[in-house]
Amino acid sequence: MSKSLKIYIIFSIVLILFLLSLNLIGLNLKGEYTYQILVWTWIIFTFYIVIKFWKIIYIKIYGFLLFALVGLSILPMAIPFFSILSFLFNLNTIQTIKVNDKYKIVVTKKVMAMKRAYIYNNESKFLVLEKSNNIARPDYSDIVSETLNLNSDDPKLYELENTPIQQAKLISVNKDSIGIEYQILNKKKIIYHNLNETYGY
Structure with a gap:
């Protein structure tokens, strides 16, 4: 397994566990754009991994799943989709x-x-x-x-x-x-x- 792919997997797992832990204990990261910076870092890293390792079958499945989730968020009046966009660009x-x-x-x-x-x-x-x-x-x-x-x-x-x-x-x-x-x-x-x-x- 590629080093960059290992880093991405570890980063994703640590990020999810870290954010879930903060939510469970009722704490937040300081800073108005801190969460947006973290999520945008993950998104950019995800694009890089999917494009670079597209030939690997499970990366293709992962990419299609992410694309499908975005598509599903548009179906119910696009409310989840617009909520995600509002969060990412701090439009709220x-x-x-x-x-x-x-x-x-x-x-x-x-x-x-x-x-x-x-x-x-x-x-x-x-x-x-x-x-x-x-x-x-x-x-x-x-x-x-x-x-x-x-x-x-x-x-x-x-x-x-x-x-x-x-x-x-x-x-x-x-x-x-x-x-x-x-x-x-x-x-x-x-x-x-x-x-x-x-x-x-």
């Missing part, structure tokens, strides 16, 4: 705001879902690892409407709901809620979000 994330060393807000628009502001509580565990808990996920349009003092049925809200957050400041946090002062279009408003909301999942 619209804005990331570091409130302080412990809290951050990630504004996302996932496939077939509403635009939301995910509020995370981050605890650094090791040099490259952190424990990140999603403690609230309000609708982004609600944040915009409250900050700009607009009614939910105001036509202006549709035009302004994609306006980015200029600044976010932590006001208070307790076992039930977190208060954040948002600044949008130079207007400020303190909004209190209930913690551990299940709406939206």
Whole structure:
């Protein structure tokens, strides 16, 4: 067996086991694009291996299986396929705001879902690892409407709901809620979000 093929197999197994282990113990790698870099490295390495060793029968089977999986992801309204693309190119994330060393807000628009502001509580565990808990996920349009003092049925809200957050400041946090002062279009408003909301999942 070729050395590069051995390295690919070992790399793939270690990567899968490592990511599964992190998921099981509830830890994440630090960095906004860390997972994308790892997955893109694996994809490029996979293309290299499949092209270089295409004459080997089990490499052909492996290549066809990967191609078939991509094809199958397109069948159910292409939702899995677009979700994969969104992850690979980080299309879900619209804005990331570091409130302080412990809290951050990630504004996302996932496939077939509403635009939301995910509020995370981050605890650094090791040099490259952190424990990140999603403690609230309000609708982004609600944040915009409250900050700009607009009614939910105001036509202006549709035009302004994609306006980015200029600044976010932590006001208070307790076992039930977190208060954040948002600044949008130079207007400020303190909004209190209930913690551990299940709406939206």
